[in-house]
Amino acid sequence: xxxxxxxxxxxxSSATVSRVLNESGxxxxxxxxxxxxxxxxxxxVPNEMARGLSKKDSNNIAVFVADIxxxxxxxxxRGITDVxxxxxYNVVLFNTDENVEKEQRYLQTAIxxxxxxxxIAPIAEDNAETQKRLDRMKNQGVPVVLLDRDIRGLSLDGIxxxxxxxxxxxxxxxxxxxxxxxAIIKGPDNTRPGRERMEGFLRALDEHGIPLPPEYIRDxxxxxxxxxxxxxxxxxxxxxPTAIFTVNNLSxxxxxxxxxEKDLVIGRDVSLIGxxxxxxxxxxxxxxxxxxxxxxxxxxxxxxxxxxRIRHPSLARVRRLRVxxxxxxxxxxxxxxxxx
Amino acid sequence: xxxxxxxxxxxxSSATVSRVLNESGxxxxxxxxxxxxxxxxxxxVPNEMARGLSKKDSNNIAVFVADIxxxxxxxxxRGITDVxxxxxYNVVLFNTDENVEKEQRYLQTAIxxxxxxxxIAPIAEDNAETQKRLDRMKNQGVPVVLLDRDIRGLSLDGIxxxxxxxxxxxxxxxxxxxxxxxAIIKGPDNTRPGRERMEGFLRALDEHGIPLPPEYIRDxxxxxxxxxxxxxxxxxxxxxPTAIFTVNNLSxxxxxxxxxEKDLVIGRDVSLIGxxxxxxxxxxxxxxxxxxxxxxxxxxxxxxxxxxRIRHPSLARVRRLRVxxxxxxxxxxxxxxxxx
DNA sequence: CTGAAAGCGCTTACAG
DNA sequence: CTGAAAGCGCTTACAG
Numbered sequence: 001x002x003x004x005x006x007x008x009x010x011x012x013s014s015a016t017v018s019r020v021l022n023e024s025g026x027x028x029x030x031x032x033x034x035x036x037x038x039x040x041x042x043x044x045v046p047n048e049m050a051r052g053l054s055k056k057d058s059n060n061i062a063v064f065v066a067d068i069x070x071x072x073x074x075x076x077x078r079g080i081t082d083v084x085x086x087x088x089y090n091v092v093l094f095n096t097d098e099n100v101e102k103e104q105r106y107l108q109t110a111i112x113x114x115x116x117x118x119x120i121a122p123i124a125e126d127n128a129e130t131q132k133r134l135d136r137m138k139n140q141g142v143p144v145v146l147l148d149r150d151i152r153g154l155s156l157d158g159i160x161x162x163x164x165x166x167x168x169x170x171x172x173x174x175x176x177x178x179x180x181x182x183a184i185i186k187g188p189d190n191t192r193p194g195r196e197r198m199e200g201f202l203r204a205l206d207e208h209g210i211p212l213p214p215e216y217i218r219d220x221x222x223x224x225x226x227x228x229x230x231x232x233x234x235x236x237x238x239x240x241p242t243a244i245f246t247v248n249n250l251s252x253x254x255x256x257x258x259x260x261e262k263d264l265v266i267g268r269d270v271s272l273i274g275x276x277x278x279x280x281x282x283x284x285x286x287x288x289x290x291x292x293x294x295x296x297x298x299x300x301x302x303x304x305x306x307x308x309r310i311r312h313p314s315l316a317r318v319r320r321l322r323v324x325x326x327x328x329x330x331x332x333x334x335x336x337x338x339x340x
Numbered sequence: 341x342x343x344x345x346x347x348x349x350x351x352x353s354s355a356t357v358s359r360v361l362n363e364s365g366x367x368x369x370x371x372x373x374x375x376x377x378x379x380x381x382x383x384x385v386p387n388e389m390a391r392g393l394s395k396k397d398s399n400n401i402a403v404f405v406a407d408i409x410x411x412x413x414x415x416x417x418r419g420i421t422d423v424x425x426x427x428x429y430n431v432v433l434f435n436t437d438e439n440v441e442k443e444q445r446y447l448q449t450a451i452x453x454x455x456x457x458x459x460i461a462p463i464a465e466d467n468a469e470t471q472k473r474l475d476r477m478k479n480q481g482v483p484v485v486l487l488d489r490d491i492r493g494l495s496l497d498g499i500x501x502x503x504x505x506x507x508x509x510x511x512x513x514x515x516x517x518x519x520x521x522x523a524i525i526k527g528p529d530n531t532r533p534g535r536e537r538m539e540g541f542l543r544a545l546d547e548h549g550i551p552l553p554p555e556y557i558r559d560x561x562x563x564x565x566x567x568x569x570x571x572x573x574x575x576x577x578x579x580x581p582t583a584i585f586t587v588n589n590l591s592x593x594x595x596x597x598x599x600x601e602k603d604l605v606i607g608r609d610v611s612l613i614g615x616x617x618x619x620x621x622x623x624x625x626x627x628x629x630x631x632x633x634x635x636x637x638x639x640x641x642x643x644x645x646x647x648x649r650i651r652h653p654s655l656a657r658v659r660r661l662r663v664x665x666x667x668x669x670x671x672x673x674x675x676x677x678x679x680x
Numbered sequence: 681c682t683g684a685a686a687g688c689g690c691t692t693a694c695a696g
Numbered sequence: 697c698t699g700a701a702a703g704c705g706c707t708t709a710c711a712g
Binding site for chain 3: 002003004014015017018019021022024025046047048049050051052053054055
Binding site: 048053085 | 383387388393409411417418422425433442448451452476593621623
């Protein structure tokens, strides 16, 4: 079923059908009714590829996530789809799987699909190829909005969080408990969140004159397995830390897995604060203190930024928003007096 | 940049460029090289909307999930995107949010986008409007693959699991522990998984002559909050059950939340087996016994079914696969002798 | 092996 | 208010 078939059945031209469909131009009420009726009767749905080709746009937006299984991303996607839907956009989902080749190939695909804009959590902030492609997209009028992660050297819109401040507060909370042996399971240095969370952590320790031996810094790579290994290495140190700061949800999981294996209880045997709350565990009595922010909200804001940029492509000002973080003290920052 | 611009720069016709791009028809090696070079130099990416319109197809497939935040779906989507990518398909994600109006509107959208096929976990199996639309899609040559949930009255391809058997084994495991007071937090009756898990549960109790008082049957609606309420109602009964069977991951969470609040420990104070394992908790020492199946695998299989149907549209035989379930006994099926 | 031309299903100036 | 016609950027018989 095409517009011209509908036109024939309604006894009008396809231009008129198009006008009815788009509520554009002038159409007399009577022919409008007639056309609508025929459309209804035939359950006609216009071909978006043809429309897109003709109008040189589409209602698709591309969303790039590193790992849809990670609740950070699945919740952000939830926020994105909600807002996208309210604006009539469809979401094409790309799971880059922390793989830069996929990321770059998918970027190509998104261009081919004539996506109206993209929301991306880039794998690394310094990958030259990704930088080049994103820059080109932006220059060709395809808005790009960064989600949580950043890209060096380009001024792109983005939604981030107060990572330095959040990490700073987390470290301070541990220090306030009397800890002097505080370790960090850090994230990748080539990501803004990785660096900034480290920065906030270091600042707090520095301000209190607390030494940070190199063996107290482990790279969890934002991954569960690497963080598990890091935690293990930390806990098996001759002089293990009494408190640990984990920089994302997967690091917290990895660390807690190791603690569980060693029968160490957070808030008693060892203190732990994570960046990003594990709310799903809170209900079950695993009360992890954390630097919290709303993932869904970040997704929503990302889509709002994108929509605004699509609507005002010429707006020069780059919009880089930071959602606040909130320190949730649920008990895991504590430690038994004799364990300190 | 369009095909004809490339053609001009390469001194050939656009037909030739198209042939190079699609590796179809004959192109001499020398002109092929030349064209490829120009494409490369200009970083040309063909317009998929034009290609789609011309070829009357697209590389998009539509994926309908009820809730992307639910790990069942996020993992299934992971499996789908992995396989889709390997076949060159792009995934347009629709989050129906357990809302039939959204489901139906999105179905319309998917048709407009000329999606090559759809994978859907329909909200209800008996919604007349959804049935009608899916039937129409199938008849118009758009393959439909069901994921986990079913649709009544249509013979559509699908990937399901051995729900009756799984639930039966779970109930038997509880019975084997000596339980006689076993409750179920059930799912919606208008979903196949909801009904079949109930059926397996009932069969096991029946075979052992174990009575099931009506107050031991609570509807958790596959939702955390309703399951929490159900658990609470069960535990506050004058004669509470000594064992509970929860029919999906969210019911297990809801139930465990209630248990945690009441300081009841699974495997000691009360027995619990869930349908769908909460593996993310296992590492943390929360050892929930469960009927397990691989969500990612179900997603992969769904996409494989879809791809096969796209490739062989005329194949009459409907393919309805069931992935097996595996009973994981991790200790929560047990109970202290004096609690029985 | 290559090109001219028609066509995919829409939209949109343009003319009336 | 309405229609004829050109055009969006591809693909693909058809002819050579």
